[in-house]
Amino acid sequence: MSMALRDMLASDIDAVLCIEQQVHTHPWTRGNFSDALASGYICKVAELDGQMMGYAVLMQGVDDAELLDIGIAAQYQRRGFGRELLEAMLALARELGRQRVVLEVRASNAAAIALYRALGFGEIGLRRDYYAAENGREDALLMEREL
Numbered sequence: 001m002s003m004a005l006r007d008m009l010a011s012d013i014d015a016v017l018c019i020e021q022q023v024h025t026h027p028w029t030r031g032n033f034s035d036a037l038a039s040g041y042i043c044k045v046a047e048l049d050g051q052m053m054g055y056a057v058l059m060q061g062v063d064d065a066e067l068l069d070i071g072i073a074a075q076y077q078r079r080g081f082g083r084e085l086l087e088a089m090l091a092l093a094r095e096l097g098r099q100r101v102v103l104e105v106r107a108s109n110a111a112a113i114a115l116y117r118a119l120g121f122g123e124i125g126l127r128r129d130y131y132a133a134e135n136g137r138e139d140a141l142l143m144e145r146e147l
């Protein structure tokens with residue numbers, strides 16, 4: 001079964017938050033998603049058979065685009081959908097003329113880091129103690145991929 005991608009609507013935020021809160025240790029809030037929509041960021045939801053199972057948010061810069069959030073519902077993980085969704089977001093950024101995609105990720109987020117590496121992202125920096133974490137603070141890895 002193949003994944004369908006469409007623009008995120010304000011009316012999707014409840015369902016998006018449901019997944020976000022399930023899969024993230026420090027989830028985005030409703031306000032974060034409505035701000036992303038209001039700011040014109042590229043916000044997409046991924047559906048399988050009409051059922052939302054993932055989403056991604058990409059912010060456009062001048063030359064680059066920044067992946068701000070991506071999530072796949074727990075029961076759909078490890079089936080290639082995260083890869084497919086991220087590839088679609090990279091293709092969108094390329095079509096919009098962006099030359100690279102950058103992102104920040106928690107140093108402990110092995111699944112996301114593995115996905116990014118698998119899609120050709122490389123580490124370009126480290127932000128020490130960037131995120132709030134369970135026990136204090138946690139580093140952010142900065143990653144980049146040329147398009």
Ligand SMILES: CC(C)(COP(=O)(O)OP(=O)(O)OC[C@H]1O[C@@H](n2cnc3c(N)ncnc32)[C@H](O)[C@@H]1OP(=O)(O)O)[C@@H](O)C(=O)NCCC(=O)NCCS
Binds near residue numbers: 072077080084114118
């Ligand atoms: C990161 C995330 C989107 C990956 O989605 P997914 O649909 O499970 O990923 P895929 O099945 O497409 O995996 C693609 C590749 O990524 C890597 N990968 C994904 N999950 C992994 C895990 N738990 N452990 C190790 N590698 C993993 C593997 O290389 C995998 O390829 P393989 O299955 O052939 O080995 C998903 O784990 C998720 O929603 N996590 C919570 C939210 C999050 O952390 N988002 C990123 C920060 S904003």
